[in-house]
Amino acid sequence: MYKLKNHMEEFVLNKTDEILKLMNICKCEKCRLDIAALALNELPSKYVVTEQGELYARAMELEQQFDVDVETAIIKAAVVVSRSPRHSVTE
Template identity: 45%
Template sequence: MELHNYTETVVKEVLNEILSKRDNICKCEKCRLDIMAIALNNLPAQYYVSRKGEVFSKLLASYMETRTRVVTEVTKAAIQVERMPHHQQ
C-alpha cells in the first residue's frame, strides 16, 4: 500500500495543463518544482491510501472542488515564480 497526497496529484496534473497552454512560463525543473511548492503550501493536504500503482479516481466527489482551488493556486504561483528570475536560462 502507498500513501499519497491527493492535492499533490491534482497540482501536478493542473500544472502540466497550464504549462502546455502558456509559452511565457519557464518550464525548467526548478521553476516547475517552485510552482508546485508554492501552490501546495497554500492548499490543504488530502492524504489517501491506495494499492501500489493504483491510479487515483477522478470520480471522487471532492475532485472538481479540489481542482477548482488548485487551478487558482497554481496560476497564482506561476505568476509569482515568473516574477522572480532565480536562474540563468
C-alpha cells in the same frame, strides 16, 4: 500493499503542466517545481491510503472537488515564480 500518498501533490503536478502549456512563461523543471511547491503550500494536503486500482477513483473525486481552487493556486504561483525565477535568465 497499501501506500500513504498525498494525492494533492500528484494532482497539482498534473495541473501545473496543463496550465504552463497555456502560459507564456519559463517552463524549465526548476520553475515548474517551484510553481507546484508554492501552489501546494496554499492548498490543503489530501492524504489517502491507496491500494492498487483504488487511486484512480479517489483522484477523480478529488479533482471535481478541488479543480477551481487548484487552478487558482497554480496560476497565482506561476505569476509569482515567472516574475522572479530562482535561476539565472540564461538558464
